[in-house]
Amino acid sequence: MAALQGAQDGGTFFPPQATEAAAEHDSVFFLIFWISAFFFALINVAAVYFAIRYRRRAKGEPVEKSPSHNTKIELVWTIIPTLIVCYLFWIGMTGYVDRRTAPAGAYTVYVTGQKWSWSFAYPEGFVSNELHAPVGRAVKLVIGSTDVLHSVYIPAFRVKMDAVPGRYTEAWFESNRPGTYNLFCAEYCGQQHSMMGASVVIHADRAGFDEWVKEQTDLGDLTPVELGALLYTRKGCNTCHTLDGARLVGPSFKDLYGSPREFEGGGTAIADEAYLREAIMEPTARVTKDYSPTMPDFKNGPIKIEASELVGFIEFIKSLSADGAAEQAQAPGEAPEQEQE
Amino acid sequence: MTHAHDPSVNYLNCQKGLWSWLGTLDHKRIGLMYMWSIVGAMVVGGILAMLIRAELWAPNLGDPAKALISQDLYNQFFTLHGAIMIFLVIIPSIPAALGNFVLPMMLGAKDVAFPRINRLSYHLYLTGAALLVVSIVTGGIDTGWTFYAPYSTTTETSVVMAVFGAFVLGFSSIFTGLNFIVTIHKMRPEGMGWFRMPLFLWALYATSIIQILATPVLGLALMLIAVERIMEVGIFNPALGGDPVLFQHLFWFYSHPAVYVMILPAMGVLSECFATFSRKHIFGYRFIAYSSIAIAIFSFIVWGHHMFVSGQSQLASVIFSALTFSVAIPSAIKVFNWVTTMYKGSISLDTPMIYALSVIWLFGIGGLTGLFLATLSTDIHLHDTYFVVAHFHFVMVGSALFSFLAGIHYWWPKMFGVMYKEGPARIACVISFIGFNLTFIPQFLAGTQGMPRRYWDYHPMYQPYNQLSTIGAVVLGFGLVWSLVTLLQSLTGGRKAPANPWGSATLEWMTASPPKPHNFDFAPAVGDPYDMEIVRYDENVDGYVPVNPHPADPLIPLVDPNAEDAHA
Incomplete structure (x- = not known):
């Protein structure tokens, strides 16, 4: 599970501060914390002190008359908190506007949430299931969803923004600390909500990032099986389908090819290429x-699969069953390496 | 009223049989039925909470085989826990159970203005609860209690039945609010101007305003979900041409004010407790009364603070943040006034007062952590994390539920005419208090560390917080069961309660415990509800008696000889 990676060496309250905004956020948090602690201590110490000091010593004891109203004191404890919250509003607002407004010229990554994986489309023209960026570069996230609400949440950056189907939302960050961080889905989205994570990798320098980009874009020499293996994680198939026979949301890919399938509502089929094509493109046709x-x-949804990608998927799934691998071994000009997780 | 002056006849024993309860028009019996129904719903919601906490004891590391509860079941459990605790427990707790029992008596009246509508409210409550049960049996609900679209309009679970249940429960709430508003307007006794009302009535009045104005919007939003699901009209789902953010606006337009439906009456209970158990006139009566109304009004204009990261415009978020802070002021005013009421009092730490003091602590944390969420820049990080979960549990459970328990213990002698044992009841409160803090304080830290809410599985770094929380939940559950057992024990072996065990000056204490079927034999005279000098301690009854008792009936003070039945 991608979301289970990540450097976690923060303090008592917060994960590490991997952006300047995180440091600012934490300082505002602690300002409110100490103001709150003061008022909390004030009322509780007073309540406990009064409860002891003025405890009833005998039932029916006479009570000394004391005033039940004092406009001055009421005004004091109305006006002082009012001034404090006005101040909190102001610093909260300025921080919020800064963190919602990406600087001009930011590197733009399109983030798409779907049940239950994230995909990140980079300006270089490739899609990954990981969010990568170099240190010191402002990154703008343009966030969308293909199905229900999700939310991009990177605790180390103190960044969160909902992914709303039918519109784009925006968030941005500029990291100053290389490392791998967690990205969580923070808006409940159904069965695999807590599994819908991704890794955020901040490269120590521009060269490291560029090298990663090069790896991602250089797909020219891949065999269909290699392409399928790559797409298996990039498109988030791994969220629901395992390669080792274990059951998640969907059937495992292991030994799927050539196996007999039974469907909801009756009907059977052998999982051949034609069946796999249908199961990928129109998965709800036969469940x-x-x-x-x-x-x-x-086929009809917002994310499309290209013809070459479809071949990659099918050949990759074939490679995971004994029958399919044997077929592929016989095919002229194709000697795939078995991709393992 | 043949038994009107027979002292052995009271509202509990005047009629027998199931229908004498289910078909009753007596506000006191309706209040009690609400109370027992709420206790029943709380047991169910509490068991669900325990199952959730058990699942979260250890992370599954993505492996369903390691899980105690499957993902689908877990999602249904937290949805039901939320829906049951909010719609069936907290919202009706103080207004419908305690409010029904106490409100007419505080006015010296025989009943609420519309007893039949009151009975209808209770029957709708039962119907709504039954519909929720049907939805559980016919597929469950896995949307979260918030029913966020388009998940709620596309998931395969029994959403239509569940939203219909919530819709019916909404009408129960609306009718109760309507009844209370009319009762307070039209049935105040002579001499009880608005500023001679007990503060509990101010709180109920403010609550009722919210109930009748906001609840219809929830009904509308939930019906639109059903319309979208059944007729495929595109309202919220963008795939059909709708807008999911619209649902959030409609939902929170009700559900934020609903938070004040939970907390305002709780504040009313606290005002009564602090005055009574300090034997002092409440400090700053008008400020507390006005702050209830202020909270009710502000509650309608802050809903957007649930949506700071929803895609709502920056300008809207800024405005909603500013408005949200306005609620902090009247809340703070109330707390300051309660604590000041204790100054130079004669403070008795009876069980209701211990609950009330617990709420000073719990509402302190619940309210002050709200500042972090109202502040825009900190909310970005904290939104939808366990910080929010802890915050709203401190308000809804720590403040509202503990106040409900304060109220139950405060009015228990009036309801059943018996005293529970003080020792065990106090210990139960202390155990619940410790368990509650142990459950929810670690969740603040899980939240600041970034653990999102509604997670079936989590990063192992969050395990210590979750384990503390689960241990706390067991302690809290133990404390609550203990308090229930203590209360139930008093029904069979409890010492007989005097009319006014605590020395309160409000009118419900001026009639017998338990009250007669029509509450008062004579219209009680109205004074300042917090003038504690109108009652004095009498050791013969181990309770308080009016200073100027009527010689024939010491329970009824300052009788007007011309009056007959209350509001005859």
Whole structure:
């Protein structure tokens, strides 16, 4: 699970501060904390002190008359908190506007949430399931969703913004601390909500980042099986389908090819290439027995799969079963390496 | 009224049989039925909470085989826990249970203005609860109690039935609010101007305003969900041409004020407790009364603070942040006034007062942590994390539920005519208090460290917080069960309660415990509700008696000889 990675060496209250905004956020937090602690101590110490000092010593004891009203004191404890919250509003507002407004010329990454994975589209023209950026570069996230609400949340950056289907939202960050951080989905989105994480990798320098970009864009020599293996994580298939036979949301890819399938509502089929094509492009057309129709539709849905990618997927799935691997081994000109996780 | 002057006849024993309860028009019986229904719902919601905490004891590391509860079931459990605790427990707790029982008596009246509508409210409550049960049996709900679209309009679970249940419960709430507003306007006794009302009535009045103005919007939003699901009309789902953020606006337009439906009546209970158990006139009566109304009004204009990272415009967020801070002021005013009421009092730490003092602590934390969430820049990080979960539990459970318990212990002698054992009841309160803090303080830290809410699985770094929280939940559950057992024990073996055990000056204490079917034999005379000198301690009854008792009936003070039944 991608969300289980990450450097976690922050303090008692917060994860590490990986942006300047995080440091600013924390200082505002502690300002409010100490103001709150003061008032909290004041009222509780007073209440406990009064409860002891003026405890009833005998039932029916006479009570000394004391005033039940004092306009001056009421005004004092109305006006002082009012001034304090006005100040808090002001610093909160300025910090918020700064953190919602990306600087001009920021590196723009399109983030798409779908049940239950994240994909990041980079200006260099590739898509990854990880968010990468170099230190010291402002990154603007343009966030969308293909199905329900999600929320991009990177605790180390103190950044959060909902992914709303039907519109784009924006967030930005500029990290000053290389490392790998967690990205969580913070808006409840159904079954795998807590599994919907991604890694955020901040490269120590521009060269490291550029090298990663080069790896991602250089797909020219990949065989269909290698392409499928790459897309398996990039498109987030790994959230729901394992390679080792374990069951998650959807069936495992292991030994899927060539196996007999039973469907919800009756009907059977052998998982050949034609079946796999249908299961990928129109997953709800026939749903495997005991599974629910939750997979995104790549034929009519917002995310499309290209023809070459489809071949990659099918060949990758074939490579994971004994029958399919044997077929591929016979095919002229194709000697795939078995991709393992 | 054949039994009107027979002292052995009271509202509990005047009629027998199931229908004498279910079909009753007596506000006191309706109040009690609400109370027992709420206790029942709380047991169910509490068991769900325990199951949630058990699942969160250890992370599953992404492996469903390690989980105690499957993801689908977990999502249903937290949804039901929220829906049950909010719609069936906290919202009706103080207004419908305690309010029904106490409000007419505080006015010296026989009943609420519309007893039949009051009975209808209770029947709608039962119907709504039954519909929720049906939705559980027919597929469950996994949307979270917030029903956020488009998840709620696309998931396969039994959402239509559940929103219909919440819709019906909404009408129960609206009718109760309507009844209370009319009762307070039209049935105040002679001499009780607005500023001679007990503060509990001010709180109920403010609550009722919210109930009748905001609840219809929830009904509308939930019906629109059903319309979208059944007829595929595009309202919230962008796939059909709708807007999911619209749902959030409609939902929070009700559900933020609903938070004040929970906390305002709780504040009313606290005002009564602090005055009574300090034997002091409440400090700053008008400021407390006005602050209730101020909170009710402000509650309508702050809903957007739930949406700072929803895609709502920056300008809207800035405005909602500023308005949100306005609620802090009247809340703070109340707390300062309660604590000042104790100054130079004669403070008795009876069980209701211990609960009330607990709430000073708990509402202090619940209210002050609200500042972090109202502040825009800190909310970005804290929104939708366990910080928010801890914050609202401190307000809804720590403040509202503990105040409900204060109220139950305060009016218990009046309800059943018996005293519970002080020792065990106080210990139960202390255990619950410790358990509550242990449950929810670690969740603040899990939240600041970044653990999102509604997570079935979590990063192992969050495990210590979750384990402390689970241990705390067990302690809290133990304390609550203990308090229930202590109260139930008093029904069979409890010492007989005097009419006025605590020395309160409000009118419900001027009739017998338990009250007669029609509350008062004579219209009680109205004075200052916080003038504690109108009652004095009498050791013969181990309670308080009016200073100027009527010779024939010492329970009824200052009788007007021309009056007959109250509001006859």
